[in-house]
Amino acid sequence: MERPSKKCVFNLKYLTFLFPTLLTACSSGGSFDVADVEKPSVQDSNPVVTPIKKIDDSSDVKKSNEQISDDFYKPKTGATADIPQAVTKGMWGNTVDEEKEIVIDEFFATDRNDNPKHDELQADHDYQMGKPFGNATVIQHSNDGLNESKKRNYQFTNNGFEFYETGLAHHDKTTGNKAIKGKLKGYIFYKGVNPSASLVKKETEYNGEWAFTTDAKSTRTKHKDFSGENPMNDIAGKTHGAFSYAESINKGGAITDKGKFGHTSKFVVDREKGIVTGEFVANGYCSRDCAVQEIRKRYTFEAKIVGNRFQGNVTAVDGEDTLFGQNGKIEGGFYGDKGQEIAGKFLANDKSLFGVFGAKREVVNGEELDTILDSVKINKKMTASQNLDNFGDITKLYIGGKEIDLLNNENVSVELNEKEKANVRTDKEKNWQFLRFGQFDVVSKTNEKEFEKFVFLQGERVDSSKLPTDDKTVEYAGSWNGFVSGKTNFETTKTKANFKVNFAEKTLKGTLQADDVNALSMSAKIEGNGFIGTAKTFDNGWKLDSKANSDRSEVHFDNLTVKGGFYGNAGPSELGGAVYGEKDGNKIQAVFGAKRQVEAK
Known part of the structure; x- marks a missing residue:
């Protein structure tokens, strides 16, 4: 009976040093394991890199209003x-x-x-x-x-x-x-x-x-x-x-x-x-x-x-x-x-x-302005943002002349008048200091099927003089809320928002995910203490339901409007904004927020 030949085992890491020996071993049917070979006394050219763990920056705390x-x-x-x-x-x-x-x-x-x-x-x-x-x-x-x-x-x-x-x-x-x-x-x-x-x-x-x-x-x-x-x-x-x-x-x-x-x-x-x-x-x-x-x-x-x-x-x-x-x-x-x-x-x-x-006051052409806050809402039926009244305290939301306290309330319902009430849900994924965002509905008190749906965002802008100037990439991580409506209907549940910001180059890159699926990528230019840019779906579109095979669950967007700002007191510890637009009979309205990431100690 013919004896089976022994398999030659190669470790490419040491291929340069072992080439003559390997040839001899293979010809005699020998087998090598890395342990049988004397390791060369040279430094590994591809060392294993342990990822740096990053956490939310909690150093910038909002002062009580x-x-x-x-x-x-x-x-x-x-x-x-x-x-x-x-x-x-x-x-x-x-x-x-x-x-x-x-x-x-x-x-x-x-x-x-x-x-x-x-x-x-x-x-x-x-x-x-x-x-x-x-x-x-x-x-x-x-x-x-x-x-x-x-x-x-x-x-x-x-x-x-x-x-x-x-x-x-x-x-x-x-x-x-x-x-x-x-x-x-x-x-x-x-x-x-x-x-x-x-x-x-x-x-x-x-x-x-x-x-x-x-x-x-x-x-x-x-x-x-x-x-x-x-x-x-x-x-x-x-x-x-x-x-x-x-x-x-x-x-x-x-x-x-x-x-x-x-x-x-x-x-x-x-x-x-x-x-x-x-x-x-x-x-x-x-x-x-x-x-x-x-x-x-x-x-x-x-x-x-x-x-x-x-x-x-x-x-x-x-x-x-x-x-x-x-x-x-x-x-x-x-x-x-x-x-x-x-x-x-x-x-x-x-x-x-x-x-x-x-x-x-006298208004002067070309005068330098500072944006001090953002307070916007977007109706589910529209593709443009509208201003909300705000008085410098983002923990207060004003709807129909009613003040709604967001400080310790994740979900709250308030009567607006004899005919309507508002149901508000705020994002609680992070310990937001200078930012609040989420959704609210304005509902008929006599017929709850009659309602209007909105996303909203409020943020206290950081002073422009406190933005970094060094050429480093700063990472932000957070979440987002939004709707897709039209031919396909979708409302976010499990979401992630990640951004890389270079203040020296005045650039922002970001990705929004929903249910662990890439939804939108965005690119924006920093202007003062805010940013403006566009967003789009990835090349293969956005699969709204990752378990569905129907084309109805997939949407494609491009050239969506992105507007937002940097929020904080000592520096830009948080960012947030809105993204909205429409294509092929589908509309999207979304708001997002993220906190600056720092190395865990």
Whole structure:
């Protein structure tokens, strides 16, 4: 029987050194194992590399937001306060029977154009005219243009007053003739829309107006600056609140077009120091050439910038003044896509005076802006992002004017109004510090099959000066949320998001996975503290259901829009963004987030 030949075993690592020996062994039917061969005394040219374990960078921790420390500082985008009317008695209504405090009504404005309580005031005006000997002036408002002090020119905000007077005492509509009140009826207000996501970097000055009302107290006496030609001055602050238009100021018009007009405000925004300073001034009455005009500085203030809001303290210039002598607190915000306007409110510490204000800055071509936050939503039916209102705190989500706390809530349901509710789900894959993203539905309370579906993202942008400049690749890892709809429907469950960023080269590369399948690759260019680019599916498409063989489960996308930003305090510790678009009858809307990776110690 023929003996089988022995197999020759080769280890290519040592092939150069063993070639002669191997030939001899094979010819005699010998067999070699690596252990039988003396190892050469040379260094291995391909050593085994142990992968470096990386973990989330947890060094950059968000500071607690101080703007919720006082109810007054909780951001809203509008407020009104009626001019208080004391309940009076006597034929002329000059004796106070019941004092009145200031009642403030705050809200989220949906537009800036209308005077918020005009319809109510108009109805009351008509009621007065229908009474015996009814006598009421026309309704005046702060932007009717009748004189220089009543002109406003804003795009995103509105502020001022609306009022009318009665010749005799004012009848209370709610109680008929049982109570007679002061001769003045009206309110002050401010409104703002489109809270700012970007602000000018350099120190900037804003100029505008302010309006105020005091409470109505029986102990007040006539104030020296409320004794002019207007008859409603006689009892200002006593039978009704003393309010701005009743003060003796330069209103302009037929008497003079010189000097400074009305009540003016000035704001100086210093983002490097993180503060807003300024003053509220009353420009005294003057005539003709206005050669002599009394400029009465009522208050100064300093406030801390918190996102796109500011909050701080107001200081009375004359602490002995019976109307303007109390210190107080101030809260306001920036409005417009470039922080073009300011609006807000202030209140005396003893609540004796409430003020509203508005101001705007000069917009300069080519000015340098800093994006301070992202707050966007994308409707499942659309392929474009829309801005959400946000006030610098990404743990608060605002839907339909309702504030929803995301700080410790992964899933939350909130009633928006009588007809709708919102169900919110936030991503909790990471311990997000400067970022929140996820999904929310707006659902009919009567028919839960009627709903709109959204993805959303909110992030607090890192200052551009804190971005790295060295030529190194920084890795980020996270997750994403999204939908595919159209010919094929899909909603993400198990997801991964991985990115490589080179800040020196200003490039970002990323991959999104769903159910361990590659979904999208993206490429973006870094611009400032954000990035913009495109995304597409891989060459073989995206298999939405990895277990399915049908072509219906496979989609192809290209040239999808990618927009996002870098978030953090000390540096870009987190990133996030949105990707959306459509192709071949399918749409995609998605948001993603990732944390910077560092070497595990």
